[in-house]
Amino acid sequence: MFVDSHAHLEMEPFDQDREEAIQRAKDAGVSYILNVGSNLEGSSKAIQIASRHPFISAAVGIHPNESKGIEDHHFKELKKLSKASEVVAIGETGLDYYRNYSPKKVQVDLFKKHIQLAKEVGKPIIIHCRDAWEDLLPILNEEKVGELGGIIHCFSGDGELALKCVDLGFFISFGGPLTYPKAGMLREAAKAVPSERLLTETDCPYLAPQSRRGKRNEPAFVVETSEKLAKIKGIHPGDLGRIVLSNIQTLFGFGENNFSEKITYKIRNSLYVNVTDRCTNNCKFCNRTKNPMVAGYDLSLKKEPTAEETIAGMEDPGQYDEVVFCGFGEPTLRLEFIKTVAQWVKERGGRVRINTNGHGNLIYKRNILPDLKGLVDTISVSLNAENEERYNLLCKPEFGNGSYQAVKDFIRESVKVLPKVIVSVVRVPENMDVKECEDIAENELGAHFRVREFNVVG
Ligand code: SF4
Secondary structure, three states: OEEEEEEOOOOHHHOOOHHHHHHHHHHOOEEEEEEEOOOHHHHHHHHHHHHHOOOEEEEEOOOHHHOOOOOHHHHHHHHHHHOOOOEEEEEEEEEEOOOOOOOHHHHHHHHHHHHHHHHHHOOOEEEEEEOOHHHHHHHHHHOOHHHOOEEEOOOOOOHHHHHHHHHOOEEEEEOHHHHOOOOHHHHHHHHHOOHHHEEEOOOEOOOOOHHHOOOOOOHHHHHHHHHHHHHHHOOOHHHHHHHHHHHHHHHHOOOOOOHHHHHEEEEOOEEEEEOOOOOOOOOOOOOOOOOOEEOOEEOOOOOOOOHHHHHHOOOOHHHOOOEEEEOOOOHHHHHHHHHHHHHHHHHOOOOEEEEEOOOHHHHHOOOOHHHHOOOOOEEEEEOOOOOHHHHHHHHOOOOOOOHHHHHHHHHHHHHHHOOEEEEEEEEOOOOOOHHHHHHHHHHHOOOEEEEEEOOOOO
């Protein structure tokens, strides 16, 4: 599953083998291509290509390098094209002061016209920026372009700039240069971008990845860039593919997950069970109520699954490394559900893990750990702080003061009855004494310790 969020299949280098290149992309596992026009003729061709292939959409726009000589009647033509059903975005537009083929003022004026058009038709915008950030960022800010959503295509800046663009509401798309040996800064930027804002692209026929550098690029080659990006993010390429596909679906508003996909979801070779979206914490870093996406899965629940529905969605739990009770919520709020499903998994040779905030004994006002003996192999408990004050600030527990101590007591009881207990902390931008948390986990509580990165899911 791969995504090319920026291809120019309409361009002349594809005139001899356009359909073959599209077939090669399909064969390589590319599930979606956005064909981006960079002038009127190209935009029109992009629409024609998209009309022939259901997995290709079109964007229409005039590249900043071509902005000189664009008159009102040209832009009227672009407006007409923007209404085609194949068109999901406006662009390629932006500013290019590197080549500077058109005067800056002309580029700025045309860029603003594209923004206006995107607002009129309610479609996201595809942005090209080269050596022009000092002018581009204020325009994005003033025009509130992030409210429309959009893509910073073929991103070429550092992590700080990438995060600025994320804060403005954009997705950040990485192309072939990510694979170049000297592109260390770009790889640092990719590391910094939250997974839910990442995209991949080729910008073909330009910028082929390292193994084909200097040759014509094509959508199938996005595989190499995607694999590099997965490695940088430390996740399985399959998980990255699903995340990126889900990101582009979110941006363009298509492809909603069905209920069965929300109950169980696969990450690496583990099967996760989405138990509930209720929680007894309100962690500052949690996306539970804002954007409940995990590894490309939308975990928002209109209703909680029953044990029967969950079991029906699991074939042979023994084939997975683990069945993990997780999701965006506190699983022990549904203790009987966990016991029923875990029993079923264990009877079929599966291994069970629970990811919990450790409030189970507060919720039931008794020690629930003996209930889990023999059903759960591993429990991962979020401690997230080295003392109560920081825990309250970061996790805002519903049970108030005393919650931190209760979580520690929960961990102690877990160690007594369960084979493996992991204490986890999420590394957040706020200062946290990770070393002290590790000391508490290993020496005070007798558990294993794990640090999770706050913007990496799965
Ligand atoms: S405990 Fe987990 S699910 Fe609950 S608010 Fe915190 S991060 Fe979100």
